[in-house]
Amino acid sequence: MPTPNRTEYAILGLLADGPKSGYDIKREVEGPLSHFWHESYGHIYPVLKRLREHGLVTRRRQSRAGRPDRHQYTLTDDGRAEFAEWLRQPVDRAPIRNELLLKVYFGRLAAPGELKRVVAHYCDEQKRAVSLLEGVARAVAAEHGSTAAYPYWSMTIGLGLKAGRAVIEWAEETLRRLETMEET
Amino acid sequence: MPTPNRTEYAILGLLADGPKSGYDIKREVEGPLSHFWHESYGHIYPVLKRLREHGLVTRRRQSRAGRPDRHQYTLTDDGRAEFAEWLRQPVDRAPIRNELLLKVYFGRLAAPGELKRVVAHYCDEQKRAVSLLEGVARAVAAEHGSTAAYPYWSMTIGLGLKAGRAVIEWAEETLRRLETMEET
């Protein structure tokens, strides 16, 4: 199975909620999806073009007073069916490539204390990411807590928090282990 | 910052421990590194070629009685320096693309019960992965517990277990939430 083009489904999904421009898509990805997804313009526009060629979306030029023209993309019935089909398929665990663990694995070949610095840095970054996400969780609950989308949104944040905290725990434990090892 | 070619460093690291063939590299990746890293032949050999062109490794044909010839790759001083430099650089959190969370985020658009099926499937897979890793942890401790590489190896497994268990917890909690939501 070749890695499917997940950008296609991300875009189809965003359009399933209503017509959008490429710019809108980028903005939405940078908002509520940003802690578990990302897209670049350089991929969004070509994918949009291909989706159109395959009849999954249609494009319409839109002129709005006081703002630049833009292209609005709308999901077709075929597009909606394609999206629904993807949505119901089980997700397999993706093959992982963890550069931090690669360095840990090779840690024996590093100068003393170097691995500790690397792990400590990662731990700090992770702590910042988690506290940022905690803030997002509070803000989202306050501002969107009563929308239909909220529970799902909240679930995605939930995994980010749980996984993030697990990494922090591991990093702190690992730092202790590394210190103990140095003491000999 | 363009995504650096991490395969180069993975290979450099494996060679830092002693000369190896492309085949050896693939086997080692499939062994102790398999729960956090992967490489394909179709990438290993071209990278090996490039590393050689850059003077980071040398190649030597090796004839061994009773086995097919093979190419043995050895790290040069430049290669070792390059690896050491990479090893001491801090690792930034990689941008994530989590297809499961993408489906969760769009869960509102799925038919009732569909998202539950998807999450439950993922949870099962994760449980299997964790119990496999628990077995690996025991086996590694028993067979390599006294080697110099063991503590580092063990740390990589440690993160796999912690993160994996966090995902399971999240999935079970999420399933309960989805059930509660259905009851209305």
Place this chain on the structure above:
DNA sequence: TAGAGCATGTAATAGGTTACATGATTAG
């Protein structure tokens, strides 16, 4: 008038996978 935000897209390139092609040696 300059800068920020809105808006769309292409070209070059990188990183990586899969499928293909080839061949040696050993164990059953």
Place this chain on the structure above:
DNA sequence: CTAATCATGTAACCTATTACATGCTCTA
């Protein structure tokens, strides 16, 4: 003799990123 394992590599393809190119509109 045949299957499994050892062994090396290339070609085609896909996904995605970065850099580039362009232009509108509003606000300060």
